[in-house]
Amino acid sequence: MNATMPDAPLALLLRRPDEVARRCREDDRLRPLAATSLGAILVGAAAFGGTLGTFRGGHQIAFAALKVPLAVTVTLAITVPAFYALATAAGRTFSLRTSVALVLAALGRASLLLLATAPVLWLAIDLGLGYHASAVLAAALYAFAGALALSVLVRGLGEGRGRVATAFAFVVLLAGVGAQTAWSLRPFLVRPTATDVPFVRETEGSFADAVVKSMRSSVGIYDAVWTGSRAVGAAGERAADSGTGWTTRGED
């Protein structure tokens, strides 16, 4: 064995996505790799979330530091079955254990990038970057980190037909689920002037709805938006009774 080859799981996650993929596929020293990946998710995502929270400060730092790792781990739990299914459909007969390991390692690697970019985000906020610009920068860094997950997954799928298509399909799914999960757990960035800082806002539309609305708003088209509550049970019934749920809203 080459004495210069990194063997510690953390070093492997950073430098050797091919070795990470191999260990996941062959169930080779998987436990320390999985533990390190999970630790990277919790620490990296918490650091990124806490940095987002510094925009407002106070309780929001703790709230966001708690919610970003939650968003990543929920995304992990939701996308693993999809990866398992898509890989099987593409002729890769992984066990569920291997699928979990690959996706966990992929997101662990992505979270290390979140940890690395947290200081950049903090500096930008500290230098006075505005609310919308901060949101765009944070979203871009989050998306870029997600793209980094691809390196482990593509290698894990191995050579052969359907590799790129499967990886692409999964990354699209990962992006969608990651975005919707984050949307469901918002707010992360809160304006400093906001008096009420909820831990989680009520369901309003979806991430895709928000993107479409923003694009249309940017060209002067203001849509009627769904503001009806999705609360479950009696609260939901009261919300349904109160109106149609559709209102016309101007610029956010």
Add this chain to the structure above:
Amino acid sequence: MLEMETARTDTAAQPPLATHTSTPLPLPPATRTLASSLVGPTGADEGIAREAARFGGALLAAGLLGVALGTRDGGASIARHALGAPAALLVVGGVGVPALCIALSLLGVPVAPSRVVALASRGAGVTGVVLAGLAPAVALFVVTSAAPGTAAVAAAIALATAGGLGLSRMLSCLARDLDRVDSATRGLAHVAVGGFALFAAALAARVWWMALPILHGGVS
């Protein structure tokens, strides 16, 4: 002195710390998993009993997506969608596949109807596995999206993806079987298979539209 020179040369010849060669991993070896047993092999048939069990498993797996779709409204909606999601597989398998078998037989294609049925069950297996795998993601969108249209779109994308992959699997295996047929017959067979693909897609879409109320979300 000579040994020191050799040692220095050896040190200089060692690769830098971060250098490594990355060898692409091969396809993973075939292992038996629940999903792979539903998807089935691409090669020889495994008998009618096994294919029937595979098709049944595919229906159950597809039902998981139905359960996910029903969580938006809860209650009876869960049962309704759980029955509606596999309905398209049942209808396409029961109506479309026999028609394809008849068409291929009339064209003189030397592919046994049992082979076509086996490939159809494997295609259904792929659809079922992908629907089951996408169920958690779809549940996220249908539960957390306020607008009905978003939930409908998420459901439609999952159904289209799974249906497309299953159909693709069936037809690609059938196309390989047609390679040993003469070119004229093969051409006609491809037309029949292409027609089946269009019919199956349209029929599945129609059945799902009728059987899954969530797809009507935001559309009057």
